[in-house]
Amino acid sequence: MHKLACPKCHQTLQLEEKTYKCNQNHCYDIAKNQYINLLLNPDKSCNNPGDNKESLLCRKNYLNQGYYDVILNEVVSYIRHHYQPNMHILDLGCGEGYYTYRMKQELGDDCTFYGLDISKDGIQMATKYTKDIYWIVGNSKNLPIQDHSLDVITALFTVVNESEIKRCLKENGYMIHVTANNKHLVEFKELIYDEVKIKSDEHIRLPFETIKSYDFTKKIHLKNREDTLNLLKMTPHFYHIKKERRYVLDTLGEFDVTIDIRITVYKI
Template identity: 75%
Template sequence: MHHLACPKCHEPLILDGKSYRCQNGHCYDIAKQKYINLLLNPDKATNNPGDNKESLLCRQHHLNKGYYDGILNEVMHCLTKYTSSPRQLLDLGCGEGYYTYRIKELLNDDSTIYGLDISKIGIQMATKYTKDIYWIVGNSKNIPIDDHSLDVITALFTVVNAQEIERCLKKNGYIIHVTANPYHLVEFKELIYDEIKIKSDQHIRLPFSVVESYDYKQTIHLQTKEDTLNLLQMTPHYYHIKKERRHVLDTLGEFDVTIDIRITVYQVS
C-alpha cells in the first residue's frame, strides 16, 4: 500500500485509472514512463531544477560500474540492522535512481519503495531501471508523502529538510544520512583548487537522536579516462574549475581517488 499525498493539501492520493486524485479534487496524471510529477511551480526556482542531463548521465555511468557500491553496502547494512521487512522507504534525492533500484533489489521483499528527486530528467532515467518503484518528481521541502507513514528515509549526498523528515517518518522511524567528509575526492580538489578549505559539517547535522555515526573511507581505482571524467563531472567540483585550470582535464587517465564519507543513522522520536 502506498502513502502518496497531494503536494497542495497533503490529503492522501488515490489511484483513479491513470491518475492520482485527492479528496479535494487535485489530480496528477501518471506519465507514460510510469512516474508521477508532484512538483508544484512554487516549489521550483527554475523551469528545469536539479542536476542537468550531462551530470546525471555521468552519474549513471559511474554508479553502474560499481565504483560506489561500497557506499551502497554500508547503507544496506544500516537498513537491515535497524529496520525490518516490509518497510515504507523513501530514497530522498534519488537522482537517476541507481541506489533506489539497488536497495529494492537487495532487500528483495514486499517493502514499498519511493524514489524522489526534483530533476524530472533524473526521474525519467530512473524509470528505466524498474517500474516497480514509486518514482516521483518532487521537492524535499514539500515531500508528497502522508504524515508519519514512512519507516525509513535514505538520503545520500542530498539536501534534506528536517521538518519534512520529522513529518513523514513514523514515531521512532529512521533516516540514514550519507554526507561527504572534508577529504572526500580530495585528489580532484588538489587538481582544481588553489587551496583546500576544511569546513565544519555542523550545518548538515540533523536535530534528531543519533543512533550510530561512523566514517567510511576507501580508495577506488578509476580504470579509464572516461571513468575519471564521469566521476568528476557528476560532482559540483567540475563546474568550479577555473579557465586557467581546464587543461588538467586533458591530463586525466587512470586515477586513484579517495571516498571519505560519514554515515549517520538518526531516529525520530
C-alpha cells in the same frame, strides 16, 4: 498500499485508472514512463530544476560501474539488520535512480520504495531501471508523503529538510544520512583548486537523536579516463574549475581517489 499524499493539501492520494486524486479533487496523471510529477510550480526555482542531463548521465554511467557500491552496501547493511516486514522506504534526492534501484534489489519486494528527485530528467532516467518503484518528481521541502508513514528515509549526498523528515517518519522510523567529509575526492580538489579548504560540517548535522554515526574511508582505483571524467562531472567540483585550470582535464586517465564519508542514522 502506497503512502503518497497530495503536495497541495497532504491528503491521501487514490489511484483512479491512470490518475492520482485526493479528496479535494487535485489530480496528477501518471506519465507514460510510469512516474508521477508531484512538483508544484511554487516549489520550483526555475523551469527545469535539479541536476542537468549531462551530469545525470555521467552519474548513471559512473555508478553503474559499481565503484560506489561500497557506500550502498553500508546503507543496505544497516537496513537489513533492522529489517521489519512491509517497510516503506523513501530515497531522497535519488537522481537517476541507481541507489534506489539497487536497494530494492538487495532488500527485496517486501519493501515499498519511493525515489524522489526535483529533476524531471533524473526521474525519467530512473524509470529505465524498474517500474516497481514509485518514482516521483518532487521537492524535499514539500514531500508528497503522508504524515508519519515512512519506516526509513535515505539521503545520500543530498540536501534534506528537517521539518519534512520529522513529519513523514513514523515514531520508530529513522533516517540514514550520507555526507562527504573533508578528504572526500580530495585528489580532484588538489588538481582543481589553488587551496583545499577545510570546511565545517556543522551546517549539515541535523538536530535529531543520533542512533549511530561513523566515518567510512576507502581508496578506489578508477580504471580509465571515461570513469574518471564521469565521477568528476557528477560533482560540483567540475563546474568550479577555473579557465586557467581546464588543462587538468586533458591529463586525466586512470585515477586513484579517496572516498571519505560520514554515515549518520537519526531517530526522530
